[in-house]
Amino acid sequence: MNPFSSGTRLRDMIRAIRACKTAAEERAVVRKECAAIRAAINENDQDYRHRNLAKLMFIHMLGYPTHFGQMECLKLIASPGFPEKRIGYLGLMLLLDERQEVLMLVTNSLKQDLNHTNQYIVGLALCALGNICSAEMARDLAPEVERLLQFRDPNIRKKAALCSIRIIKKVPDLAENFINPATALLREKHHGVLITGVQLCTDLCKISTEALEHIRKKCTDGLVRTLKDLANSPYSPEYDIAGITDPFLHIRLLKLLRVLGEGDADASDSMNDILAQVATKTESNKVAGNAILYECVQTIMSIEDNGGLRVLAINILGRFLSNRDNNIRYVALNMLMKAVSADAQAVQRHRATILECVKDSDASIRKRALELVYVLVNETNVKPLAKELIDYLEVSDLDFRGDLTAKICSIVAKFSPEKIWYIDQMLKVLAGNFVKDEVWYALIVVISNASELHGYTVRALYRAFQTSAEQESLVRVTVWCIGEYGDMLVNNVGMLDIEDPITVTESDAVDIIEIAIKRHASDLTTKAMALVALLKLSSRFPSCSERIREIIVQFKGSFVLELQQRAIEFNSIIAKHQNIRSTLVERMPVLDEATFIGRRAGSLPGAASTATIPSVSLPNGVAKPVAPLVDLLDLSSDDAPAPSSSGGGDLLQDLLGVDLTPASQQSGAGQASKSGNDVLLDLLSIGSPSVPSSSSAVDILSSNSSNKAPVSPLDDLSSLSLSSKTTSNAAPMMDLLDGLASSPPTENNGPVYPSITAFESSSLRLTFNFSKQPGNPQTAVIQATFMNLSSNTYTDFVFQAAVPKFLQLHLDPASSNTLPAAGNGSITQNLKITNSQHGKKSLVMRIRIAYKINGKDTLEEGQVNNFPRDL
């Protein structure tokens, strides 16, 4: 006999472990015990095997590794005695999980034990099988289990029934074998067999429609009768809980009836009476009674509609909602969530109570209530609800604010009746500083589109900044708006009646930006935005120009490359390019709302933040963001560029575009029946050849239909301001130097690829010749030819090009870097463009040409969007 293991009994070991004062002591005791058990295992000690396994189980619960004991379980299971088997199976369930291969070794023992003459051993095997069986074991042992469903002792039948559930979940193909024996169990009187039979039938119905049809047809009436008998049964001490006979059986019966009644009017009809009885007669003063009522409500809501019952159910939930017990309120909120789809009106009646639950001290209840409020909001109640929520935001728990803010933003964006209200609410929410980036991106898009509110917004932000200068998102929006609309702030432009006039000097406005940029906590984005705002203000507020330059200069030494680069560039714009500065920093064109909404709907959270910046392939191989403004609010950079300027021609082209894409036309037409207003907008966005048409249009459609609102107010507004949209579609793509670019609209749709004049200014002309390599339609080879139209020779001539993400650009070296005067020669350069969206999106390119005239730097930029359509 092993000298170690003989020593301690299980009880002594537990005592020794409990007596340990420190974790180290405990580890020592456990180590010693484990060593002894390992030694015993090595010696194949039989006498103390089950004691050792029991010890291992205790050690396992303390969190120590016990894998070395796994085989001991199998040995115990294989031994003939009941006590050994019992502890062996227990160890098997605790120390192993169904993924372990060792488990395969136990299948044989299980098979033998399922056929054992001792019913308790059969019970042990069923229990183990039910708790850890794998798909392979299920296949091997299903016939045994099926047979045991008819075993003489009910306690084996009930175990076999639950075991069958595990088997059909693992191998659904086996379900049909169990249908007949399972329905036989429903006729039993023994509660254990009945409840397990009901559960087996419920799961069979979920797996197999055959089973569902069969059980619905053969058993519905019987089940209704069983439930009726149970509900009316006299007091029975064995099953009584708080005056109710076997609430568990009640609940399982209601669950099965729900499955049978769902989608079947006849079956639903036959259970109406008993559901009404349960709903009205069940005592609701204890957990058990409420659990039954809760289940009953769930069944009533799921089966085919019966007006009277639904009213009853909602009333029960109303009672639950005003209950003092948190648990009851929690389940009421949970259930009301499901009831919304059945009867939103009835749930709306409890809105005030639900709103109170949002402010509960219990996080679980708050979370449920918030979700519920969220689905209850509509156009008519959005104002009071949003106000309540925003007021609560200020006092709510910190860890709840993120969720709450996200929901408020979503509600406000979805249902705001007018833009001014939207902007007001968002400013309040921003002050709470729990908004995600998409939220303030969206806000800027809305502000940009609300031209009549620019003055109001910038002034409101100015005020908000005075009190909430610590809130990053608010600071960013403020900085952006002051940069754009700073002149309106100073001159009180577009004053609304509701506003109090304020006096802001130019220098006050610059103060704000200076505070933002110098604030220690400001991050890179904020600082970079502030630099852009400063550049803009330097042109708008000439009196502050010098002060602004000084601020910018301070960042020339910034260790952050991005800031340093911007500071240097902006400084040189202020210092050297006075003549073009005002054009350069013109107000941002209106941002395209439809594109933004579409993108958001398309690639849900983080859509805006994942937008990538098209990179310029500089000759020296450094990729750099194109234009500061674009990369700040890079809303559609990987969309293709926008149509060229003039309104009428565009529209025609758009309509043509629609013709070319019949699929999207269909979706547009489908939309037409729903909302007349939107259709034009949709057609435009579908049709314009350059917007990633069908996909974004579908996004818009899907977001609309999921909202269940015919037209969201924001869409309305944007479609009303349609004409301004068309001209400004190009906006998000343009960089801030776009004012200089001329883009001759020489649309050409020929079948071969004619040359185009890609760029022309008074001093320079660029033509593109196209060719394609056979068999590679995605790739176009472009020969660029540069012509000097002036009388000066250009030296250090460098051509750069940038393309959106869906294109790949390769630039060959240029033929020369000197361009002779007056067309006396040219430079040629080959470009290769591969279009990953060939056939869907057209090519587009932004170009920058730098050269020197008599040693003086000259820069020309532009955008090429007149590529042949199907290139």
Add this chain to the structure above:
Amino acid sequence: NNNSFWLQIHFVLLISRQGKVRLTKWYSPYSQKERSKVIRELSGVIISRAPKLCNFVEWRGFKVVYKRYASLYFCICNDQEDNELETLAIIHHYVETLDRYFGSVCELDLIFNFHKAYFILDEILLAGAMQETSKRTTLRLIGAQEDLVEAAKEEASSLSNIIAQATK
């Protein structure tokens, strides 16, 4: 997640107020590593909840129903859609059964006789579903099995007596 469709119990945990595990029963496949992670995470969440709050915690898309009896937390992890109040009643049913078996049960009973707590649970729940709703039946079945164990012990000792006498 396909599981949510089933409405079954995924696991049962008994944790002491100090975070010590007193019983773990797994009805869904969790590897040993996942098991200890789940225990660590959940005991943190549950033990730190203030009294008087509701007994439900939403956790990783599941719902954990817990109730504290004296120094022990009884926790059952269910699917999101399941009847939380019933789960609460199941916990109470188990506690009452333990109470009848041990006679006013306390944590120490469940420490020294942890295997018995498991055996009783295995007579109430199986495959994550309710097996027996009568406490009397449960205890009768436990009693019958203990008789079997006793009988086996006696047989073994009488056998060793015979051997001992024969080899004297």
